[in-house]
Amino acid sequence: MDRLQDQVRTALAGDPKSEAIEFEGRWYDWGEMRAVANQVTALLDLSGIDARAPIGFVPRNRPSAIAAEGGMVSSGRTIRMIYAFQAPAGIARDIGRLKLGAVVAAREDFTPEVLAVVKEQGLAAIALSEMAAVAVEGAERSTAPLDENAPTEPQIQVHTSGTTGIPKHVGFSYDQILKYIVGQNVSGVSGTEQDLPPALLTYPLGNISGIYMAIPMLAQRRRAILLDRFTLDGWRDYMRRFKPSAPVLPPAAMSMVLDADVPKEELACAKVVMSGAAPLDPTVQKQFEERYGIPVMLSYGATEFGGPVTAMTPDLYAAFGDAKRGSVGRPFAGAQLRVVDQETGEELPAGTEGLLEVIAPRIGENWIRTTDIAIIDADGFLYHRGRADGAIVRGGFKLLPETIERALCEHPAIAAATVVGLADQRLGQVPAAALVLKRDMPQPTIRELEDHLRQHVYATHIPTDWRFVEDLPRNNSFKIDLPGVKALFTRDEQAA
Numbered sequence: 262m263d264r265l266q267d268q269v270r271t272a273l274a275g276d277p278k279s280e281a282i283e284f285e286g287r288w289y290d291w292g293e294m295r296a297v298a299n300q301v302t303a304l305l306d307l308s309g310i311d312a313r314a315p316i317g318f319v320p321r322n323r324p325s326a327i328a329a330e331g332g333m334v335s336s337g338r339t340i341r342m343i344y345a346f347q348a349p350a351g352i353a354r355d356i357g358r359l360k361l362g363a364v365v366a367a368r369e370d371f372t373p374e375v376l377a378v379v380k381e382q383g384l385a386a387i388a389l390s391e392m393a394a395v396a397v398e399g400a401e402r403s404t405a406p407l408d409e410n411a412p413t414e415p416q417i418q419v420h421t422s423g424t425t426g427i428p429k430h431v432g433f434s435y436d437q438i439l440k441y442i443v444g445q446n447v448s449g450v451s452g453t454e455q456d457l458p459p460a461l462l463t464y465p466l467g468n469i470s471g472i473y474m475a476i477p478m479l480a481q482r483r484r485a486i487l488l489d490r491f492t493l494d495g496w497r498d499y500m501r502r503f504k505p506s507a508p509v510l511p512p513a514a515m516s517m518v519l520d521a522d523v524p525k526e527e528l529a530c531a532k533v534v535m536s537g538a539a540p541l542d543p544t545v546q547k548q549f550e551e552r553y554g555i556p557v558m559l560s561y562g563a564t565e566f567g568g569p570v571t572a573m574t575p576d577l578y579a580a581f582g583d584a585k586r587g588s589v590g591r592p593f594a595g596a597q598l599r600v601v602d603q604e605t606g607e608e609l610p611a612g613t614e615g616l617l618e619v620i621a622p623r624i625g626e627n628w629i630r631t632t633d634i635a636i637i638d639a640d641g642f643l644y645h646r647g648r649a650d651g652a653i654v655r656g657g658f659k660l661l662p663e664t665i666e667r668a669l670c671e672h673p674a675i676a677a678a679t680v681v682g683l684a685d686q687r688l689g690q691v692p693a694a695a696l697v698l699k700r701d702m703p704q705p706t707i708r709e710l711e712d713h714l715r716q717h718v719y720a721t722h723i724p725t726d727w728r729f730v731e732d733l734p735r736n737n738s739f740k741i742d743l744p745g746v747k748a749l750f751t752r753d754e755q756a757a
Contacts, residue, residue, distance in 0.1 A: 265435040265443065265480060266415070270335040272482040273298050282324045283459070284487045289324045291482070293392050297325050298332030300394040301387060305338065305363060308385035308396075310403045313411045314362025315339045315418070317384075319352060320466040321367050322489045325389040327466065329365055331479045334435070339411065341418045341430065342467040346736065349374045356384070359430075360408035363387065371397055417476075419469050419564050431564055433472075433623075441567055441594060441623040442473055443480045458503035459484035463491040463511070463739070469564040470538050491739045493517045497527060504530035507558075511739045512541035515549045515557075516677045520700050525553055533558050533575055539740050540645055540663065542670050543587035550583065561589035561645055565629060566621035570596035571643045581640075588642040595622040600637050603649065611639040616649060634661065653682035653690045658721040660692060665724065668717035669694060672710065674702040679733050680724060681747050693726035695733060695746050704729060726750055 263271075277292025305316070316333055318340045320326040333340055343355045349372040356364055357378045363385035366375070371388055379386045379397070383404035386397035416432040433442075460478050462485050464470035478485045486503075488495045491511055500508060508531055510518070515536070528534075534549075537560035546557050556578050562569030573590035592598050599608050600615040609615045617635040618628045634646040647663030654660075662680035669678035677697040682690040698704060705713075711723050734745025 265439040265476075266335050266337045268439070268443070268480040269331050272479055273331055273335060275482055280484050282327060282485050282487050284324050289392065294324065294328040294331060297328035297389070297392055297394055298335060301329045301332035301365060302336045304387050304394060304396050304401075305333070305336070305385070308363055308401065308403045310362035310385060310405075311407045311411075312337070313339065313413065314403070314405070314407055315341045315359065315411055317341050317343050317356050317359055317361040317364040317366075318467070319343045319345045319364070319366035319370050320471075321345045321370075322462070322466055322471075322487055323367065323389070323391075324487060325392050325394070326367070327475050327479065327485075327487070328392070329387075329389055329394060330466070330475060333365070334415075334417075334476070334479070337415045337435075339416050339418070339432075342420060344420060344465070344467055345370065346465065353378045357382065360405075360410070362403050362405050362407070365389065365394075376400075417472060419467070419472065431567075433567055437567060437623050438472070438476055439480070443477045457483065458505045459486050461485070461496070461499050461505075461509065462487045463495075463509075464538070465490075469562075469568055473568055493521060493523075497523065500527055500530070506530060506532045507535055509535045512536050512539045512545075513677070513733075513735065513739050513741070515541065515545050516697075519545070519548055519552060520676050520697075522700070528553050528555060531555050533578070535560070537561065537569060537572075537589070540647065542667055544667065544670050546586060550586070556583070559587075559589040561643060563631070565624070565631075566596070566619055567623040570594070570619055570621050571598065585638075585640075585642050588638075588644050590643065591641050592643075596620060598635075598637060598643060599628075600635055611637060614646060617643075617645075653680075653692050655682075655685075655690055655692065655721055656688040658719075660722050662692070665692060665694065665714070665718060665722050668714055668722075669696065669710070671717065672705065672713050674698055674705050676700075677733055679741050679743075679746050681743055681750075683726065683747070683750055685725075691725040692722065693728075693747075693750050694724040695728045695730055695749055697730060697733060 273295040279291050280288045281291045281294045282289045316338050341359050353374040365387045368388040368390050379400050385403035386400035387394050388397050415435050418430045418432040420430055460483055462474045466475055486499055534555050535558050558573045560569040560572040571590045571592050597620040599618050601608050603616045614636050617631045617633045620628055632648055632650040634649050636644040647661045652659045652661055665680045666678045669675050675696055676699040679695050680692050683693045685691045707727055714723055728749045734742040736742045
């Protein structure tokens with residue numbers, strides 16, 4: 262089997278005139294991609310850094326970033342991802358603590374704060390413009406010492422979201438990426454480059470979902486449609502133009518499709534819809550499937566596992582139908598799952614809710630303790646119930662926000678709901694709910710919502726504060742931005 266760097270190098274060396282990436286209405290060809298990749302490779306060689314020195318990469322969703330990643334991978338560099346969608350001070354902080362040899366980022370990300378850290382640590386710096394890479398003036402060469410813990414074999418290292426505890430960087434070797442990411446297909450859709458539609462890239466390139474999208478596209482020389490971030494209009498345009506049979510739709514976007522009343526004929530090409538990266542409300546899944554007649558194939562994974570470890574597949578759906586609706590499927594790729602008691606650590610029987618533990622062979626042979634609440638049924642299907650560490654403790658009562666959110670979404674007027682815990686002097690924490698109304702539905706009164714909730718949850722679960730919003734705050738991964746939701750309530754307090 263070729264190495265990952267060999268496959269990417271071969272892809273970049275192919276027909277320079279063939280289409281590679283469409284971005285903002287323009288197709289960029291493989292020749293343009295190769296030019297940027299070669300520029301990045303040459304500048305890193307000229308910088309004088311050790312071949313093992315990690316490169317800090319701040320990728321925005323741009324063709325130049327994918328080309329730069331291709332150049333670094335083809336030359337066997339270790340990449341340490343830095344989240345692009347944060348304040349300059351946050352990017353500078355991350356660069357300062359990662360023990361790098363060089364930094365590759367969009368030109369606009371070399372702010373005074375970032376340049377100060379680059380200069381202080383003696384890092385080489387490469388700036389990406391639309392389709393070019395240049396050395397940052399004064400940072401052409403690196404004088405930074407080699408990180409003594411730098412891996413001996415190249416890796417891509419990604420910051421986790423905290424599924425297994427405190428967020429941290431996790432590294433994946435090129436061999437792991439080639440075997441488990443480039444060589445993996447859970448959609449059941451196959452074909453040659455000529456008969457497959459372009460891939461749709463919407464997740465941030467710097468997280469594990471972005472790697473699952475961009476690296477196979479590079480290694481397999483597959484065309485792609487790149488969006489700066491997910492938008493419903495961009496997704497609908499992709500569906501109309503390319504008619505994919507197994508499109509990917511983020512869980513949060515299903516409510517958007519329903520609320521926008523997207524015509525059924527726009528989705529008629531889809532045999533299944535793939536979804537993951539965040540929990541999906543079962544009531545939304547049911548509404549979507551009944552409205553469009555398309556089964557939703559959910560998956561579950563985390564950066565700490567190297568990606569997904571369970572998936573609902575077309576074959577499983579054919580065998581079980583909608584009897585397993587709401588499940589994120591069965592383990593695959595050799596993964597093992599169990600549910601344990603949160604206090605004792607003892608394994609629980611099928612159908613019992615507890616804390617999830619996972620063995621992911623792509624990472625290792627040990628059980629990984631998560632902070633996720635889950636159920637595994639008698640047939641081995643996993644049901645994800647939320648995060649244990651997101652519980653709201655209200656006067657000694659532990660409330661899972663997801664329980665309240667699911668109940669709220671059963672109200673006929675509510676399209677989406679997010680519940681957060683607010684500090685309370687008397688009770689420690691109290692729940693607060695931010696709500697999005699369905700289109701053309703009248704806003705219910707708080708009393709009506711409280712009465713509705715009492716039919717589904719305990720009185721301790723009733724929120725003490727409410728906000729109606731046009732859309733819930735989201736980050737660039739299209740996940741709910743919980744600090745942003747909390748800010749909806751704290752801003753009002755500060756104004757008062």
